[in-house]
Amino acid sequence: xxxxxxxxxxxxxILRLYELRTEPLMRQARAWITGEWWPKTAEEFFAVxxxxxxxHNAYFRQVTTYWEMAAAMVLHGALSAExxxxxxxEGFFLLAKFSPLLEAIRERFPTFLNKxxxxxxxxxxxxxxxxxxxKRVDATRNSR
Numbered sequence: 001x002x003x004x005x006x007x008x009x010x011x012x013x014i015l016r017l018y019e020l021r022t023e024p025l026m027r028q029a030r031a032w033i034t035g036e037w038w039p040k041t042a043e044e045f046f047a048v049x050x051x052x053x054x055x056h057n058a059y060f061r062q063v064t065t066y067w068e069m070a071a072a073m074v075l076h077g078a079l080s081a082e083x084x085x086x087x088x089x090e091g092f093f094l095l096a097k098f099s100p101l102l103e104a105i106r107e108r109f110p111t112f113l114n115k116x117x118x119x120x121x122x123x124x125x126x127x128x129x130x131x132x133x134x135k136r137v138d139a140t141r142n143s144r
Contacts, residue, residue, distance in 0.1 A: 006083040013079050014087050017070055021090075026066070029059035034093060038144055042104035049109070064113065067091035071115035075122070085125035091116045092130040096137040 020026065037056065039045040048054050071091055073079045085092075095116045098105060105112050119126040 006080040010080045010083050013073065014083060017088070020066070026062065029062045030090065032056060032059045033063045034090065034097075038097070038141065039101065042101050045098070045101055045105060046108065049105075064094065067094060068113065068115045071119045074119055074126075075115060081119065081123035082125045084119075085123065085129040089129060089133055092120070092126070092133045093137060095120065095130060096134040097141075099134065099137075100141075 021030065037048065037060075039048070048056050048060055051057055067090060070079075070084070070088065074081050074084045095102075095113050098113065102112070120130045121127070
């Protein structure tokens with residue numbers, strides 16, 4: 001795919017996405033899902049993801065749907081894929097983090113992180129970012 005220059009509107013969207021990530025509850029949710037929660041099995045994943053009484057269920061839903069929304073903006077042409085990949089790594093981090101469990105997760109949640117997966121498969125900038133993040137996530141997982 002030909003590389004396109006980002007527009008000022010793309011920059012505005014990137015800045016708005018950043019602003020939304022700084023909301024205090026979103027920061028808490030992101031800190032938990034990226035740093036504290038490392039499910040080793042699909043059962044550990046579903047214990048949170050399928051349990052609305054779990055206090056972290058809302059964090060899980062908030063962060064994953066946020067990044068899927070952002071990826072959908074790229075997929076639908078509202079935002080430059082190259083700019084998005086250059087400025088955002090967390091959605092790729094989540095895909096990498098859950099990659100060992102993805103097949104089992106998608107048996108119950110068929111659309112789980114599908115937009116982020118589509119982004120990686122359709123845009124070389126996203127694929128390159130994902131591959132770099134995947135190496136770091138694998139190293140982190142192995143050190144835990």
